[in-house]
Amino acid sequence: MRSLRNRILPLLLFGVFFGSALLDAAPVRLRSIWASGRRNIHLLDGASGLGAVVSRSSSQIALSRGKERLVFYPDRRYALFNSVRVNLCYPLLMQKTNPYLAKVDYDNLLVPFLGTRLPYKHKISRIVIDPGHGGRDRGTAGQHLQEKTITLNLANRVANILRAYGYKVELTRTRDTTLSLGARSAYANKRDADLFVSIHVNSAADRSVRGIETFCLTPEGAASSNSGKPVASRYTGNAKNPNNFLLAYHLQRSMLLQTKASDRGVKFARFAVLRDIRCPGALVEVGFVSNRSDEANLGSAAYQDKLARGIAAGILNYHRSLSR
Numbered sequence: 001m002r003s004l005r006n007r008i009l010p011l012l013l014f015g016v017f018f019g020s021a022l023l024d025a026a027p028v029r030l031r032s033i034w035a036s037g038r039r040n041i042h043l044l045d046g047a048s049g050l051g052a053v054v055s056r057s058s059s060q061i062a063l064s065r066g067k068e069r070l071v072f073y074p075d076r077r078y079a080l081f082n083s084v085r086v087n088l089c090y091p092l093l094m095q096k097t098n099p100y101l102a103k104v105d106y107d108n109l110l111v112p113f114l115g116t117r118l119p120y121k122h123k124i125s126r127i128v129i130d131p132g133h134g135g136r137d138r139g140t141a142g143q144h145l146q147e148k149t150i151t152l153n154l155a156n157r158v159a160n161i162l163r164a165y166g167y168k169v170e171l172t173r174t175r176d177t178t179l180s181l182g183a184r185s186a187y188a189n190k191r192d193a194d195l196f197v198s199i200h201v202n203s204a205a206d207r208s209v210r211g212i213e214t215f216c217l218t219p220e221g222a223a224s225s226n227s228g229k230p231v232a233s234r235y236t237g238n239a240k241n242p243n244n245f246l247l248a249y250h251l252q253r254s255m256l257l258q259t260k261a262s263d264r265g266v267k268f269a270r271f272a273v274l275r276d277i278r279c280p281g282a283l284v285e286v287g288f289v290s291n292r293s294d295e296a297n298l299g300s301a302a303y304q305d306k307l308a309r310g311i312a313a314g315i316l317n318y319h320r321s322l323s324r
Contacts, residue, residue: 028045028048028049029045030042030045030046030049031045032100032103033095033100035093035095035100036090038090038102038103038104038221038230039102039103040093040100040101040102040103041100041101041102041103041106042098042099042100043061043063043072043092043099043100043101044098044099046101046106046110046111047063047114050065050110050111050114050115051065051114052064052065052068052070052114053065059073059074060072060073060074061073061074061092061099063114065114067082068081068082068113068114069082069083070082070110070113070114072092072099072101073092074092074094074099075091075092075093075094076088076091076092077090077091077092078265079092081109081113081249081266082253084249084252084253084256084263084265084266085263085264085265085266086109086249086265086266087225087265087266087267087268088101088102088105088109089102089104089105089108089218089219089222089223089268090102090104090105090222090223102222104219104221104222107219107241107242108219108241108242108245109242109245111242112242112243112245112246113245113246113249118242118243118246118321118322120239120240120242120243120280121322122194122243122279122280122322123194124167124194124195124315124319124322125167125168125194126167126168126169126170126191126192126193126194127162127167127168127169127170127193127194127195127196127197127315128169128170128171128172128187128188128191128193128195128196128197129155129158129159129169129170129171129172129197129199130155130171130172130173130184130188130196130197130198130199130273131148131151131152131154131155131171131172131173131199132147132148132151132198132199132200132201133147133148133151133200134148134151134152134173134175134176134177134178134179135148135176135177135178135179136178137178139151139200139201140201140202140203140289140290141203141289142203142289142290142295142298143292143295144295144299145201145289145295145298145299147200147201147289148176149176150201150286150289150298150304151199151200151201152173152174152175152176153304154199154286154304154307154308154311155171155199156171157304157305157307157308158197158199158308158311158312159171160308161308161309161312162312162315165312165316167315170187170191170193172184172187172188181272181273182272182276184198184273185272185273185274185275185276185277186276188277188278188279188281189276189277189278193277193278193279194279194280195247195279195280195281195315195318196274196277196279196280196281196282197247197251197281197282197283197284197311197315198271198273198274198281198282198283198284199283199284199286199311200283200284200285200286201285201286201287201288201289201298202285202286202287202288202289202290203288203289203290204288204290204291205290206290207290207291207292208291209288209290209291210261210262210287210288210291210293210294211261211262211263211264211287211288211294212252212255212256212259212261212262212263212264212284212285212286212287213252213264213265213266213267213284213285214248214249214251214252214255214265214266214267214282214283214284214285215248215266215267215268215269215271215274215282215283215284215285216241216244216245216247216248216266216267216268216274216281216282216283217235217237217238217241217244217268217269217270217271217274217275217281218231218268218269218270219238219241219268220232220233220234220235220238222268223268224267224268224269224270225265225267225268225269226267226269231270233270235270235275235276236275236276236277236278237274237275237276237277237278237281239278240279240280240281243280244274244280244281244282245266246280246318246321247280247281247282247314247315247318248266248282249266250314250315250317250318250321251282251284251310251311251314251315251318252265252266252284252314253314253317254310254311254313254314254317255284255286255307255310255311255314256310257310257313258306258307258309258310258313259297259303259306259307259310261287261294261297264285269283271283280318284311286298286307
C-alpha cells in the first residue's frame with residue numbers, strides 16, 4: 001500500500017502543478033505591431049485570450065463576455081464599457097481590417113476589466129475621502145454655490161453610507177479649512193488608506209456643458225485625456241494603474257445609474273492629488289456649477305444623496321470586483 005501511495009502522490013502533485021501551469025499559461029499568441037513609437041496589441045487576439053466573443057461591423061468592434069460588453073470604434077480615442085464612455089490613452093489603430101489597441105490600454109483597461117485576475121488584490125478597510133478645496137481656496141463657484149461647500153457636504157454623506165457598511169472612513173478635512181494638494185495625498189499615506197477618492201465640482205466657459213466625469217492617474221508613457229502628448233514620468237500612484245482604472249469606472253457607472261446625469265466619461269489626468277498616493281485612487285467631478293441645471297441639482301439635498309449613494313456604490317462594486 002505504501003509503495004502504491006508513493007507512486008501515486010508524485011503523479012497527483014505533478015498534475016496539480018502542471019495543470020495549474022496550463023491554466024495560467026496564455027493559450028493565445030498576441031500579435032503586435034509598433035506604430036508611432038509604441039507597441040499595439042491585436043485587439044482580436046486580446047479578446048480571444050480573455051475569453052470574449054467578438055462581433056464587428058464597419059463602424060464598431062464589440063467584445064462580450066458574460067454581462068460585460070465593450071464597444072471600440074476604429075481610429076477613435078474612446079470606447080464604451082457597459083455603455084459608460086471610457087477615454088483611451090490612444091485611438092484604436094486600424095491596419096487595413098486589423099484593429100490594434102495600444103499596449104498601455106490593453107494592460108491597464110482591457111485586461112483588468114475582462115480578466116479574471118488583477119495584478120494588485122488588496123484589502124479594503126480604511127477609505128480616505130478628500131473634499132476638494134476649502135478655507136481660502138473656495139474652488140469654482142456658480143451663481144449660488146461654491147465648490148468647497150458642495151464637496152464637504154458630499155464627503156460627509158458618502159462617509160456616513162460607507163461607515164454603515166463597516167468601513168473605516170476618514171476625511172482629509174472635516175471643516176472649512178485650507179489644505180494643500182500635497183497634504184491630502186500625504187494624509188492618505190500616513191493613515192495607510194486602502195482607497196482614496198477626491199471629490200470636486202466642475203466649471204466651463206461654455207455654460208451648456210454639464211455632466212459627470214471621473215479621473216484616474218494617467219499611466220506612465222501615455223497621454224492624458226486632455227492632451228495628445230505622452231509623458232514618460234512615473235509617479236507613486238502609477239503602481240496601481242489597473243486598479244485606479246477599475247475604481248474610476250465603477251465610480252462613474254454608479255453615479256450615472258443613481259443620477260441619470262450626462263456621461264462625460266472615465267478620463268486620465270496627472271492631477272497632483274493622485275500622483276503620490278500609495279493606494280488605488282480616483283477623482284470625481286460631480287457636475288458643472290457653470291451650468292444652470294447642474295447647479296440646481298447640486299444645491300438639492302435629494303440630488304446630493306443620489307450622488308453620495310453613487311460614489312459609495314462605486315466603492316462597494318470595486319471592492320466586489322476584487323474577488324474575481
